[in-house]
Amino acid sequence: LLGDLRRALDAGDVxxxxxxxxxxxxxxxxxxxxxxxVHPERGKVPPDEFIAIAESSGLMPHLTEYVLETALAQVAxxxxxxxxxxxxxxxxxxxxxxxxxxxxVAARLARHGVPAGALQLEITEHVLLExxxxxxxxxxxxxxxxxKMSLDDFGxxxxxxxxxxxxxxxxxxxxxxxxARLAIDNEDAxxxxxxxxxxxxxxxxxxxxxxxxxxxxxxxxxxGCDAVQGWLVAAAMPPDEATAWLLARGSRGWQRPxxxxxxxx
Ligand code: C2E
Ligand code: MG
Ligand code: MG
Numbered sequence: 001l002l003g004d005l006r007r008a009l010d011a012g013d014v015x016x017x018x019x020x021x022x023x024x025x026x027x028x029x030x031x032x033x034x035x036x037x038v039h040p041e042r043g044k045v046p047p048d049e050f051i052a053i054a055e056s057s058g059l060m061p062h063l064t065e066y067v068l069e070t071a072l073a074q075v076a077x078x079x080x081x082x083x084x085x086x087x088x089x090x091x092x093x094x095x096x097x098x099x100x101x102x103x104x105v106a107a108r109l110a111r112h113g114v115p116a117g118a119l120q121l122e123i124t125e126h127v128l129l130e131x132x133x134x135x136x137x138x139x140x141x142x143x144x145x146x147x148k149m150s151l152d153d154f155g156x157x158x159x160x161x162x163x164x165x166x167x168x169x170x171x172x173x174x175x176x177x178x179x180a181r182l183a184i185d186n187e188d189a190x191x192x193x194x195x196x197x198x199x200x201x202x203x204x205x206x207x208x209x210x211x212x213x214x215x216x217x218x219x220x221x222x223x224g225c226d227a228v229q230g231w232l233v234a235a236a237m238p239p240d241e242a243t244a245w246l247l248a249r250g251s252r253g254w255q256r257p258x259x260x261x262x263x264x265x
Pocket of ligand 1: 019033034035046047048051067090091092122152153176209210211212229230231232235236
């Protein structure tokens, strides 16, 4: 699989799909780029699976370069069409520990003529496990260039308040595992409430991942969450579909379907 992935990257056969993050007033806060690979014999390979392979084999820097390059080219195309929407790219702890990563990102932005504010990088707390000082330096350099950082999958794994204080992030994404059961599980609801309050008191924006239904959307709005991402709004879409989605929403942004509201007629 590793060899096939390497060849697929070289041949440009790996795609990026884009999933919107929307605020409660409907405004599109950004799009997250999510990598998609269809293996010629095995069919769709789940990202978690091939990302783990890339991580453990040393292919990760290559994959990340590919994703950044593809995403920035897309941002530049959207901007040329008048669609000024920021894009978030997932980066692995490996990337953050690669010497020169921050400078390489800045150079890539410049080459595409994309301002740093149009790029967001999603990291996980795992970046702090290996070499916290190196990670902190890289992240400081990135934010110094104007790139916004987002802390992904918050609430899983090694979450700790110390990490939150140490990482120069401007956004926190509450993991899907808490969001999914929010409407039916009081403890999950309390965890989400506390996370939103904590994040806000630290001056961070809060995005909830994996929002699939209206009830969850309403609970998150009432808890003061800033934006949602999930199938309720849209799944990750291929570039053309994402462009059509953005154009169709226009300045009104995303509105919940009429069917979800009490019947008027
Ligand atoms: P993530 O960054 O937390 O991305 C969110 C995942 O949740 C995506 O899975 C997305 O398709 C899925 N999702 C979004 N809305 C919903 C929903 O309403 N319900 C459910 N059940 N799922 C939802 P995906 O695309 O399979 O990606 C999995 C993980 O793989 C990502 O989690 C991210 O950690 C990693 N990943 C994806 N693309 C890249 C990439 O380009 N580079 C790196 N380093 N990692 C990536
Ligand atoms: Mg992510
Ligand atoms: Mg996540």
